Amino acid sequence: MSAPGPAAELSIETKGLTKRFGQQLAVDDVDLAVPKGAVFGFLGPNGSGKTTTIRLLLGLAAATGGSMRVLGEEMPGKLHDVLPRVGALVEGPAFYPFLSGAANLRRMDAADPYGSASTRHARVQSALERVGLTHAADKKVRAYSLGMKQRLGIANALLGPRELLVLDEPTNGLDPQGTREVRSLVRSLAADGATVFVSSHLLAEVEQICTHAAIMSAGRLVAQGTLAELRGAGQAWIRVLTPDPGAAAHVLTGLGLAVILSPDGGAPPGGVRPGTPAGRDAVLVATRRADRQTAAPGEFAGAGEPVAPEAMVAALVAAGVRVRGFATEQASLEDRFVALTGEGFDVVQ
Amino acid sequence: MTGGLLASELGLLFRRRRTWAMLCALAAIPILIAVAVRVSSAVPAGRGPAFLDRITQNGLFVGVTAMVVSVPLFLPLTVGVVAGDTIAGEAGQGTLRYLLVAPAGRIRLLLVKYGGAAVFVVVAPLVVALAGAGIGAALFPVGPVTLLSGDRIGTGEALARLLLIAAYLALSLLGLSAIGLFISTLTDVPVGAMAATVVLSVVSQVLDALPQLDWLHPWLFSHYWLDFGDLLRQPVSWESFAANAVLQGGYVAVFGALAYGRFITKDVLS
Ligand SMILES: Nc1ncnc2c1ncn2[C@@H]1O[C@H](COP(=O)(O)OP(=O)(O)OP(=O)(O)O)[C@@H](O)[C@H]1O
Numbered sequence: 071m072s073a074p075g076p077a078a079e080l081s082i083e084t085k086g087l088t089k090r091f092g093q094q095l096a097v098d099d100v101d102l103a104v105p106k107g108a109v110f111g112f113l114g115p116n117g118s119g120k121t122t123t124i125r126l127l128l129g130l131a132a133a134t135g136g137s138m139r140v141l142g143e144e145m146p147g148k149l150h151d152v153l154p155r156v157g158a159l160v161e162g163p164a165f166y167p168f169l170s171g172a173a174n175l176r177r178m179d180a181a182d183p184y185g186s187a188s189t190r191h192a193r194v195q196s197a198l199e200r201v202g203l204t205h206a207a208d209k210k211v212r213a214y215s216l217g218m219k220q221r222l223g224i225a226n227a228l229l230g231p232r233e234l235l236v237l238d239e240p241t242n243g244l245d246p247q248g249t250r251e252v253r254s255l256v257r258s259l260a261a262d263g264a265t266v267f268v269s270s271h272l273l274a275e276v277e278q279i280c281t282h283a284a285i286m287s288a289g290r291l292v293a294q295g296t297l298a299e300l301r302g303a304g305q306a307w308i309r310v311l312t313p314d315p316g317a318a319a320h321v322l323t324g325l326g327l328a329v330i331l332s333p334d335g336g337a338p339p340g341g342v343r344p345g346t347p348a349g350r351d352a353v354l355v356a357t358r359r360a361d362r363q364t365a366a367p368g369e370f371a372g373a374g375e376p377v378a379p380e381a382m383v384a385a386l387v388a389a390g391v392r393v394r395g396f397a398t399e400q401a402s403l404e405d406r407f408v409a410l411t412g413e414g415f416d417v418v419q
Numbered sequence: 420m421t422g423g424l425l426a427s428e429l430g431l432l433f434r435r436r437r438t439w440a441m442l443c444a445l446a447a448i449p450i451l452i453a454v455a456v457r458v459s460s461a462v463p464a465g466r467g468p469a470f471l472d473r474i475t476q477n478g479l480f481v482g483v484t485a486m487v488v489s490v491p492l493f494l495p496l497t498v499g500v501v502a503g504d505t506i507a508g509e510a511g512q513g514t515l516r517y518l519l520v521a522p523a524g525r526i527r528l529l530l531v532k533y534g535g536a537a538v539f540v541v542v543a544p545l546v547v548a549l550a551g552a553g554i555g556a557a558l559f560p561v562g563p564v565t566l567l568s569g570d571r572i573g574t575g576e577a578l579a580r581l582l583l584i585a586a587y588l589a590l591s592l593l594g595l596s597a598i599g600l601f602i603s604t605l606t607d608v609p610v611g612a613m614a615a616t617v618v619l620s621v622v623s624q625v626l627d628a629l630p631q632l633d634w635l636h637p638w639l640f641s642h643y644w645l646d647f648g649d650l651l652r653q654p655v656s657w658e659s660f661a662a663n664a665v666l667q668g669g670y671v672a673v674f675g676a677l678a679y680g681r682f683i684t685k686d687v688l689s
């Protein structure tokens with residue numbers, strides 16, 4: 071975990087945030103720390119409390135316990151100072167079906183006490199342009215497709231200059247083109263210095279756009295950090311298929327790697343499901359040692375210098391080990407996600 | 420900047436087809452009355468709604484008669500729809516969360532919503548009065564009016580009295596709007612809030628008709644609804660107007676406070 075900076079450098083900070091619905095803890099003792107300028111992926115299976123957390127952060131619902139700071143201000147006390155600086159998409163878009171897209175945005179902008187009427191038209195136009203809805207601006211929202219509504223919802227979050235964007239499943243219902251556009255939009259917002267807090271259960275999407283992420287499970291925050299930390303940047307390993315496990319283990323240990331002889335081909339914790347070893351060959355899994363977690367991905371730190379995979383193969387071959395298979399593997403976010411939230415299909419209550 | 424939001428609210432209200440449908444329905448009441456009177460033979464005095472028998476002599480009475488007819492149900496119905504929809508409609512649609520995140524501010528939004536309902540409350544009786552005066556003038560002679568006190572006033576002043584009655588009805592419905600606003604903060608289902616508001620207006624009138632509940636009558640928000648006859652005397656007697664204003668003010672204060680108390684702490688989960 072990267073050391074959390076002083077409060078001023080966090081865009082969102084919660085301590086022990088809790089929300090109870092009757093018996094159920096929808097959000098349970100959550101300590102979020104979203105650094106300023108981050109693109110923060112907020113992950114979790116259905117019903118894990120993502121949207122509820124977002125509602126608490128935006129002052130839509132009152133927390134049962136805990137404290138929050140958003141953009142450095144105490145919430146919900148400073149709600150009216152903070153919210154004009156925040157753009158949000160919460161649990162899908164919602165609009166007046168009998169108004170056009172542009173009229174809907176004007177309505178929402180009129181609700182913002184800082185949304186100046188003189189610049190309204192221009193801001194609405196540019197927000198529509200950013201999401202590619204200029205041509206549908208005068209169409210009634212009733213006649214919008216799901217993806218068009220989603221785009222309009224994102225446009226609504228972009229009506230003013232925002233320091234923080236809270237986007238709850240922004241790519242829901244979008245076509246591949248729209249998904250790409252949202253990704254590039256998020257990147258451009260981040261490039262402008264905004265913090266983007268984006269909830270999703272699309273891991274691939276989060277891996278592509280986020281710098282940081284947190285994982286929720288059944289209301290609890292089970293992991294949080296930079297993407298590399300979450301994947302376990304150290305969690306890379308090599309897999310060697312050989313009929314000479316003893317000699318191979320000796321060589322690899324000599325290179326400073328921790329070696330597991332894995333008759334069932336088992337991967338390290340959180341690792342990928344292994345394939346079946348061929349014939350009676352043994353599978354050796356060697357991981358970077360815990361004290362050498364700083365090597366760049368693709369390199370395996372030994373006791374001394376980092377060792378490149380090709381050097382390992384050379385060393386094994388030089389020692390007469392019959393190498394029948396050699397692979398370098400790295401945990402993906404999905405492995406981590408499944409390891410933390412469970413694989414079952416049932417929603418955790 | 421609340422003016423901007425109020426303007427937007429009114430734009431929203433009066434751009435809805437539903438609002439226009441209700442106003443058209445209200446305008447249809449005097450038209451139906453006038454046409455019915457026109458095509459039928461003379462109405463015997465003392466039968467039908469108050470003032471009905473005077474229509475053939477003076478078209479302006481179409482407006483008065485139509486207002487008498489619409490007070491018990493039609494006006495409360497439309498006001499119930501608008502007031503019940505205020506918060507619950509936004510909540511049911513999901514736009515409430517975006518208004519609050521914008522941030523509209525809960526108090527500001529509540530005030531604007533009540534303001535919108537209040538404007539409708541002014542417009543609705545006005546539509547009845549003007550449609551009545553219009554159709555009355557088209558189908559019947561218009562001229563000086565004999566008041567309940569026996570005095571005669573000119574057409575211009577008669578029109579002013581008609582508008583005064585419309586204003587009286589607007590005032591009368593402010594309390595009901597506040598009740599509707601409060602009920603609207605209790606639910607995310609607008610139809611439920613509308614129905615509850617309309618039902619309450621009927622219940623209040625039923626209670627007002629039971630002599631056994633004499634003591635309760637002055638406290639019922641519908642108690643003075645039909646007491647606008649005082650405005651048809653010379654000089655105008657303002658007694659019921661004042662009593663009504665105090666009563667409605669009380670309802671607005673109480674139910675406004677309840678709506679505030681409820682809405683300010685409400686979890687917006689829709
Ligand atoms: N209004 C409510 N009343 C009672 N329980 C609720 C309410 N809203 C949410 N919950 C419960 O809180 C938990 C978290 O719900 P939430 O909507 O935050 O999940 P989520 O992570 O956003 O899920 P999804 O990925 O499906 O959007 C769920 O178990 C849900 O049943």
Ligand SMILES: [Mg+2]
Pocket residue numbers: 120121122161238
């Ligand atoms: Mg959700």
